[in-house]
Amino acid sequence: MSVDGRDSADQLDPHTLLFGDDEFDGDVHAYPSSSRRQERRDRGRRRRNRLLTSIGVLFVLVVAGAAYFGYSASVSAKDFSGSGSGSITVQVHSGDGADAIGGTLQSTGVVASKRAFTNAASGNGGADNIQPGFYRLRKGMSAQSALSMLLDPTSQVVEKVTIPEGRTEQDVVGLVATALNVPVDQVSAVAKNLAALDLPGGYGPTATGSPTTAEGFFFPATYSFDPGTKPAVALQMITAQFVQEDRKIGFAGNAKTVGITPYQGLIIASIAQAEVKFPADAPKVARVILNRLAINKPLQIDATSVYGAELLGLDLSKVTYSQLDSPYNSYTHNGLPPTPIGNPGETMLQAAVAPAAGDWLYYVNSDAQGHLFFTNSEAAFATAAAACAQNHWGCG
Numbered sequence: 588m589s590v591d592g593r594d595s596a597d598q599l600d601p602h603t604l605l606f607g608d609d610e611f612d613g614d615v616h617a618y619p620s621s622s623r624r625q626e627r628r629d630r631g632r633r634r635r636n637r638l639l640t641s642i643g644v645l646f647v648l649v650v651a652g653a654a655y656f657g658y659s660a661s662v663s664a665k666d667f668s669g670s671g672s673g674s675i676t677v678q679v680h681s682g683d684g685a686d687a688i689g690g691t692l693q694s695t696g697v698v699a700s701k702r703a704f705t706n707a708a709s710g711n712g713g714a715d716n717i718q719p720g721f722y723r724l725r726k727g728m729s730a731q732s733a734l735s736m737l738l739d740p741t742s743q744v745v746e747k748v749t750i751p752e753g754r755t756e757q758d759v760v761g762l763v764a765t766a767l768n769v770p771v772d773q774v775s776a777v778a779k780n781l782a783a784l785d786l787p788g789g790y791g792p793t794a795t796g797s798p799t800t801a802e803g804f805f806f807p808a809t810y811s812f813d814p815g816t817k818p819a820v821a822l823q824m825i826t827a828q829f830v831q832e833d834r835k836i837g838f839a840g841n842a843k844t845v846g847i848t849p850y851q852g853l854i855i856a857s858i859a860q861a862e863v864k865f866p867a868d869a870p871k872v873a874r875v876i877l878n879r880l881a882i883n884k885p886l887q888i889d890a891t892s893v894y895g896a897e898l899l900g901l902d903l904s905k906v907t908y909s910q911l912d913s914p915y916n917s918y919t920h921n922g923l924p925p926t927p928i929g930n931p932g933e934t935m936l937q938a939a940v941a942p943a944a945g946d947w948l949y950y951v952n953s954d955a956q957g958h959l960f961f962t963n964s965e966a967a968f969a970t971a972a973a974a975c976a977q978n979h980w981g982c983g
Contacts (some may be wrong), residue, residue: 671725803927
């Protein structure tokens with residue numbers, strides 16, 4: 588059939604039927620050319636790339652926004668100003684970091700927020716040096732002020748007690764009771780409960796026996812106790828220090844080398860502590876004691892009778908030491924007293940188990956300062972003792 592003078596076959600371009608034409612609107616199904624398919628794929632990729640780029644930009648904006656707001660929150664963490672007021676005791680536990688400490692400070696009203704404290708701590712390397720313990724701080728402090736106080740040792744709340752060398756158990760009980768602010772009787776009861784003190788084995792009247800008293804085991808030193816420390820804990824700390832000292836200087840082993848038990852060594856050290864003013868004299872006093880023990884000669888040392896009189900609660904100004912009715916009277920009883928007569932320090936402990944070489948049997952003050960004169964002659968001793976008494980150098 589012809590249309591407008593043209594055959595119908597001439598009106599439909601075979602190329603159009605096979606490969607498609609954008610201008611063709613007929614019902615005939617057309618197939619796109621390979622070039623058109625590629626173009627459409629390229630358009631798809633471009634759309635996907637634009638979408639991915641948009642997502643990436645959005646992600647960057649979200650992250651940047653979060654960082655900004657996090658930074659803003661960090662900078663603007665709620666904080667007090669100034670050094671605060673009043674007083675409050677706060678505990679820092681072992682292992683607490685800045686976050687835990689900050690939480691404690693916030694909950695107790697010391698700082699306005701934990702974040703403010705952690706911010707302050709993060710800018711100060713010394714925050715790692717905050718020690719466990721109790722601290723006296725103030726309420727309403729700036730985070731920086733609180734950090735500064737925690738780094739100041741003077742802010743720590745501790746109960747300190749110093750045990751001087753030579754003090755007796757009775758003295759130690761009184762000192763600890765005062766430091767802990769508890770009754771003396773309460774501490775005394777603990778001191779008598781030897782099982783609770785964990786005293787070292789092998790320290791008894793016999794080589795294998797156990798101590799019958801804590802005397803001698805309260806090592807002289809300065810101790811710090813946290814508020815609320817119980818008497819048992821405090822005394823355990825003190826006797827534990829003796830055990831450490833024993834091990835450090837090899838006291839028990841050295842005593843056996845000298846031919847005495849550790850407990851005998853402790854008794855000798857306690858006597859030397861009471862008798863000696865100058866450390867150089869201590870090994871000689873230990874030797875005098877050992878020499879007199881070897882020949883079964885009474886020690887005749889006033890310090891042992893003084894201790895016995897104190898246990899009895901006697902007025903020392905009215906006591907004749909050589910006549911005291913006590914097992915600690917070393918004039919009337921041979922051998923060592925039954926227990927130490929005080930708590931010796933390191934120097935005397937070492938001297939007791941490392942005595943000087945010599946045949947001395949006597950010693951007496953040779954001047955007002957307390958230097959000792961040593962001799963094995965009874966006549967020389969009598970002369971020196973008379974001079975001591977005449978010059979008021981400490982002889983009765």
